[in-house]
Amino acid sequence: MSFPWAKQYTPSHPFMKWMDERLPLPRLVFNAVGSGYEVPRNLNYFWNFGFLAGLCLVLQIVTGIVMAMHYASNTAVAFDSVEMTVRDVNWGWLMRYAHANGASAFFVVIYIHIFRGFYFGSYKAPREMVWLLGVVIFLLMMATAFMGYVLPWGQMSFWGAKVITGLFGAIPLVGEPLQQWLLGGFAPDNAALNRFFSLHYLLPFVILGVVILHIWALHIPGSSNPTGVEVKSESDTVPFYPYYVAKDGWAIGVFAILYCAMVFFFPNALGHPDNYIPANPMSTPAHIVPEWYFWPFYAILRAFTQDFFFIPAKLMGVLAMFGAILVWFFLPWLDKSPVRSGTYRPLYKKFFFFGLLPAMAVLFYCGGAPAAEPFVMLSQLAALYYFAHFLIIIPIVSAIEKPKPLPFSITESVLGSDEGAALAPAAH
Missing domain, CATH: 1.20.120 (Four Helix Bundle (Hemerythrin (Met), subunit A))
Structure with missing residues (x-):
C-alpha cells in the first residue's frame, strides 16, 4: 500500500543508483519491509504471528533440506536412515528435532494467525484475496505435514498413511482408483513412500510461492488493524521499519526461547511413541492417531x-x-x-x-x-x-x-x- 506521505526510495550511493535503474531490488525491499511501507500504528502482538509464520517456513525448508541429504526413501531402510541421521550424523539430532518440532511450531503460529483473522474480521473487503490465499496456504501445509509424517516409516507413519489414504476410497466411482493412483498400489509401500517424499520436498517451495502472493495481496490494501477502521491520515500510520521490525524482533526472541526449550528439553513430547517402532503391516496399533494439529x-x-x-x-x-x-x-x-x-x-x-x-x-x-x-x-x-x-x-x-x-x-x-x-x- 502506498500513501502520499510514505517515504520514497532515493538512493544516494552511485552503485545503489546504478542497481536501482537496472534491477530495483533495494527499492522492492524498501517498499515491502522498510521505511517506505506504512502500517497502522495500533497493531498489537497478534499481528506478529504472520511474520513468525514466515520464519517457521524458512526453518522448515532449511532443516528439511539437510534431513533430505541423509534420508533414504525406501521402505527397507527409511526408518534406519532417520535413526542414523539422529545418532551418527554431526548435528543430525538437532536437524531432526528442529524439523519435527518446527512443524508443530508452524501450526501453533498459523492457528493463532487464523483465529486472529476470525476475531478481527481480517477476511472482510478489501482483503478477501489475502484471506483466500491464506486458506490455500493452510491446505498446502496440511498436505505437506501429512506426507512428512509418513516419511519416518514407523508404526504410526504407516497406519496413518493407510487410514488417511483409505478415506479416498469412500468417494463413489473414482474413490478406489484414486486411492491406488495416490499410493502407487493397493497399500502404503515403496511407491507411496517415494511419492510422499517427492511431494513433501516440493510442496514447501509451492507454499513459499503462495506466501509471496499472500504478502503481495496484503500490500495492495495494507494491513488490517484491531479497530477495523481504515487509514485516514498520516497520523494513523508509522513506517514498518524501525517500529514493527523491532516489535517483530521481540516476538522472535520469545518464540526462539519456547522453540529451543522444546527442541533441547522436550524433543519427543509431541511425537507418538509407536512411531519409534519400525512399520509393520501385520501389527495394528491399539490407537491410531495423526499428529496433534490434525x-x-x-x-x-x-x-x-x-x-x-x-x-x-x-x-x-x-x-x-x-x-x-x-x-x-x-x-x-x-x-x-x-x-x-x-x-x-x-x-x-x-x-x-x-x-x-x-x-x-x-x-x-x-x-x-x-x-x-x-x-x-x-x-x-x-x-x-x-x-x-x-x-x-x-x-x-x-x-x-x-x-x-x-x-x-x-x-x-x-x-x-x-x-x-x-x-x-x-x-x-
Whole structure:
C-alpha cells in the first residue's frame, strides 16, 4: 500500500543508483519491509504471528533440506536412515528435532494467525484475496505435514498413511482408483513412500510461492488493524521499519526461547511413541492417531457413525472433514456485518469466545482420544456447533447485531477520543 506521505526510495550511493535503474531490488525491499511501507500504528502482538509464520517456513525448508541429504526413501531402510541421521550424523539430532518440532511450531503460529483473522474480521473487503490465499496456504501445509509424517516409516507413519489414504476410497466411482493412483498400489509401500517424499520436498517451495502472493495481496490494501477502521491520515500510520521490525524482533526472541526449550528439553513430547517402532503391516496399533494439529478435523471425520439414507457414514465424514476447512473460503461473504473487528461486535464476540473457541478445544481433545464414548458424542456436538457457527450463526448475527460505536480514526483509538467519533455502521 502506498500513501502520499510514505517515504520514497532515493538512493544516494552511485552503485545503489546504478542497481536501482537496472534491477530495483533495494527499492522492492524498501517498499515491502522498510521505511517506505506504512502500517497502522495500533497493531498489537497478534499481528506478529504472520511474520513468525514466515520464519517457521524458512526453518522448515532449511532443516528439511539437510534431513533430505541423509534420508533414504525406501521402505527397507527409511526408518534406519532417520535413526542414523539422529545418532551418527554431526548435528543430525538437532536437524531432526528442529524439523519435527518446527512443524508443530508452524501450526501453533498459523492457528493463532487464523483465529486472529476470525476475531478481527481480517477476511472482510478489501482483503478477501489475502484471506483466500491464506486458506490455500493452510491446505498446502496440511498436505505437506501429512506426507512428512509418513516419511519416518514407523508404526504410526504407516497406519496413518493407510487410514488417511483409505478415506479416498469412500468417494463413489473414482474413490478406489484414486486411492491406488495416490499410493502407487493397493497399500502404503515403496511407491507411496517415494511419492510422499517427492511431494513433501516440493510442496514447501509451492507454499513459499503462495506466501509471496499472500504478502503481495496484503500490500495492495495494507494491513488490517484491531479497530477495523481504515487509514485516514498520516497520523494513523508509522513506517514498518524501525517500529514493527523491532516489535517483530521481540516476538522472535520469545518464540526462539519456547522453540529451543522444546527442541533441547522436550524433543519427543509431541511425537507418538509407536512411531519409534519400525512399520509393520501385520501389527495394528491399539490407537491410531495423526499428529496433534490434525486432531480437530480427525474428530469431525469420526463424528459420523451412521449412514444417512443412501450416503455412507464414511463418505459423510470425509466430506465434513474437508468442508470444515473449505467453509473458510466463503467467510468473507457469509459475514455481512459492516464492522470488521469483534471488539465492537458484542454478540459476535460472545459466540466467538463462548462458542467457536470451546468447540475447537473439544475437537482438539476428542481428535486425540480413542474412538469411544463419550468422545464420539462430544465430537458430534462440537462438529455440529462448528458448522452452525459459520453457516448459520455468523450470517444471522451479522444481520441483527447492533455494533458499538467505532473510533473516528486509528489515531483516536490510540491517543483518545474526540468529538468526531463515528457510529459503527459508518462505511470503512
